[in-house]
Amino acid sequence: MSIEIRNVSKQFGSFHALQGVNLDIASGELIALLGPSGCGKTTLLRIIAGLETPDAGSIHFSGQDTTQVHVRERGVGFVFQHYALFRHMTVFDNVAFGLRMKPRRERPNEAVIRAKVMELLSLVQLDWIADRHPSQLSGGQRQRIALARALAVEPKVLLLDEPFGALDAKVRKELRRWLRRLHDELHVTSIFVTHDQEEALEVADRVVVLNQGRIEQQGTPQQVWDHPASPFVCSFLGDVNLFQGRASGGRIELAGGLSLDSPGDQPPLDGTPARAYVRPHDLEVRRAPPATAQQPAGADGIKARLARAIVVGPIARLELIPGGATPSADNTWSDTLIEAQIPAQQFHELDLREGETLVVTPRRSQVFFDQGAGI
Numbered sequence: 001m002s003i004e005i006r007n008v009s010k011q012f013g014s015f016h017a018l019q020g021v022n023l024d025i026a027s028g029e030l031i032a033l034l035g036p037s038g039c040g041k042t043t044l045l046r047i048i049a050g051l052e053t054p055d056a057g058s059i060h061f062s063g064q065d066t067t068q069v070h071v072r073e074r075g076v077g078f079v080f081q082h083y084a085l086f087r088h089m090t091v092f093d094n095v096a097f098g099l100r101m102k103p104r105r106e107r108p109n110e111a112v113i114r115a116k117v118m119e120l121l122s123l124v125q126l127d128w129i130a131d132r133h134p135s136q137l138s139g140g141q142r143q144r145i146a147l148a149r150a151l152a153v154e155p156k157v158l159l160l161d162e163p164f165g166a167l168d169a170k171v172r173k174e175l176r177r178w179l180r181r182l183h184d185e186l187h188v189t190s191i192f193v194t195h196d197q198e199e200a201l202e203v204a205d206r207v208v209v210l211n212q213g214r215i216e217q218q219g220t221p222q223q224v225w226d227h228p229a230s231p232f233v234c235s236f237l238g239d240v241n242l243f244q245g246r247a248s249g250g251r252i253e254l255a256g257g258l259s260l261d262s263p264g265d266q267p268p269l270d271g272t273p274a275r276a277y278v279r280p281h282d283l284e285v286r287r288a289p290p291a292t293a294q295q296p297a298g299a300d301g302i303k304a305r306l307a308r309a310i311v312v313g314p315i316a317r318l319e320l321i322p323g324g325a326t327p328s329a330d331n332t333w334s335d336t337l338i339e340a341q342i343p344a345q346q347f348h349e350l351d352l353r354e355g356e357t358l359v360v361t362p363r364r365s366q367v368f369f370d371q372g373a374g375i
């Protein structure tokens with residue numbers, strides 16, 4: 001079942017929760033809706049489910065307008081962060097619930113229900129706890145049972161709203177791998193809401209990044225990671241360092257004389273403000289060479305003092321305070337601290353010490369221009 005979302009808007013009072021959202025989801029796809037708290041993820045999911053009505057726009061299931069179709073008729077399954085199982089029922093009865101509640105003419109007999117429930121319990125690898133009550137399960141087990149219960153009625157669409165949000169980091173990681181495997185077996189069209197970028201990038205076929213009720217970007221995890229469409233996407237997807245600069249002669253001049261290639265075919269007007277975003281692992285770090293008369297130290301990189309080094313396992317995380325030369329009048333070195341990540345082995349080989357001056361050079365950056373602000 002494919003889903004087409006056409007121009008969907010939703011207001012709560014004067015607040016625009018969703019503004020003209022358009023999205024096509026292919027049959028059998030697993031989509032992650034990713035964005036910060038309050039960006040409209042849950043509202044969009046509830047509109048797709050039929051739990052909320054859009055003010056404008058429409059939802060289509062395989063081309064058929066379902067905007068006015070009741071939630072019960074849409075054939076969607078839900079799993080929510082705190083989707084409480086029925087406490088007084090066993091695991092088995094929880095999963096059987098949806099089947100037993102079907103109208104008499106559609107309801108399978110008890111033998112069929114039993115076979116179906118046991119099949120689902122073995123799919124979520126919990127057939128050995130069918131007789132337990134929810135209070136006797138771990139949080140991760142409860143969410144797997146909630147998923148089995150949602151799947152029991154064979155939904156055409158599965159909607160998951162932060163299903164692992166309340167679980168600890170290790171269990172979350174296990175469950176998202178498990179969810180991906182389950183999806184590969186079942187191919188139910190699924191939409192997964194999360195504010196955790198790692199979760200979205202790891203689980204989904206396609207990531208849809210929402211910001212303030214609008215889609216900022218959609219693409220495969222690799223596409224959004226390698227080619228973020230906006231500063232928002234770039235900084236939301238992971239740690240970044242921000243360096244301010246300006247376009248000049250087809251290049252980007254950052255403070256201190258460091259220059260980067262200008263992205264795209266048409267460089268903007270000289271003087272256009274630019275922002276270069278650099279991920280910590282894309283910064284090359286070396287010890288500052290001694291200054292010579294011709295070349296001041298750090299002219300080909302950014303000079304910075306190593307304030308703190310945190311070496312845990314294979315990675316050394318370096319916190320650097322930019323400085324050592326005077327930034328030009330309208331440029332700053334960097335908004336705050338510079339964060340770099342290098343292999344721990346390299347850190348030990350270079351024998352870096354806190355307090356010494358280093359030079360950092362971006363290997364790779366994402367540059368965005370403040371168009372219209374050029375001089």
Ligand SMILES: Nc1ncnc2c1ncn2[C@@H]1O[C@H](COP(=O)(O)OP(=O)(O)OP(=O)(O)O)[C@@H](O)[C@H]1O
Binds near residue numbers: 017043
């Ligand atoms: N029934 C409602 N009445 C008024 N405002 C609402 C209602 N439902 C949602 N909102 C507001 O709409 C915005 C979007 O809410 P939504 O729950 O979709 O965000 P979200 O991206 O899922 O956030 P979170 O990750 O925190 O769950 C929020 O600012 C929220 O306060």
